[in-house]
Structures are given as C-alpha cells and as structure tokens.
Amino acid sequence: MSEIIAAIDEALGCHECGGPLDGSVDHDFCSEPCHRAWHGRRVGITPEPSLDEIAHDIRARLGAEHVEVPPERREEIGRALDAAQRHLPEDVFSTLQSIMEAALRVDAAIDDYEQRQQHSPH
Numbered sequence: 187m188s189e190i191i192a193a194i195d196e197a198l199g200c201h202e203c204g205g206p207l208d209g210s211v212d213h214d215f216c217s218e219p220c221h222r223a224w225h226g227r228r229v230g231i232t233p234e235p236s237l238d239e240i241a242h243d244i245r246a247r248l249g250a251e252h253v254e255v256p257p258e259r260r261e262e263i264g265r266a267l268d269a270a271q272r273h274l275p276e277d278v279f280s281t282l283q284s285i286m287e288a289a290l291r292v293d294a295a296i297d298d299y300e301q302r303q304q305h306s307p308h
Contacts, residue, residue: 201214202223
C-alpha cells in the first residue's frame with residue numbers, strides 16, 4: 187500500500203506548486219517555501235520569507251543562483267561567528283549566523299553580477 191501512495195505522490199509532485207519532489211527531504215513538498223506557503227494558506231496567513239529565500243531571490247534576479255562564496259570570505263565570516271558564539275546567547279547567535287550566511291551569498295552574487303557587467307559588450 188505504501189508503494190501505491192509513494193507512486194501517487196511522485197505523480198502529483200509538490201502539493202503547493204506541482205513541481206518535482208526530486209531531492210526533497212519532504213515527501214509532499216519540493217521546498218521549505220512551498221511547505222510554509224501551503225500550511226499558511228490553510229490557516230489563513232501569509233508566511234514571511236526566510237533569509238535564505240530572500241538571498242535566493244536576489245541571486246536569481248542577478249542571474250547568479252549557482253555562484254559560490256569564495257573560501258576566504260567563508261573563513262573570515264567563520265572566525266567572526268566563532269567569536270560571536272562565545273559572547274552571545276544561542277538564539278541571538280543563531281539569528282546572527284543566518285543573517286551573515288545570507289549576506290555572504292548575496293554579496294557573492296553581486297560580485298559575480300558586477301564582473302559579468304564589466305566583461306559584457308555594452
């Protein structure tokens with residue numbers, strides 16, 4: 187019976203957008219944003235986007251979804267977060283970490299976008 191249910195879920199795709207469930211950890215939704223949107227509609231609220239969603243949207247608009255953050259920037263932020271973790275309460279540290287990681291991804295996307303603009307014919 188569970189095989190039949192899995193086949194139906196696969197055929198239907200994401201319960202929110204209908205997209206494929208390939209690589210999703212959830213068996214009903216393709217991503218966390220779809221999961222939150224579906225549940226939000228059921229209780230009558232519009233969920234706020236996460237920092238990851240905001241960073242992804244900015245990267246997508248810049249055409250830099252797949253740009254990686256340079257290792258030296260990750261190391262620099264890692265050292266700052268290590269210092270912050272020693273001095274901040276866990277909930278404040280967790281929020282700071284999310285903000286800094288999102289900022290790194292956006293920063294890398296902006297750098298990539300600017301480099302492409304400089305090398306493209308005007």
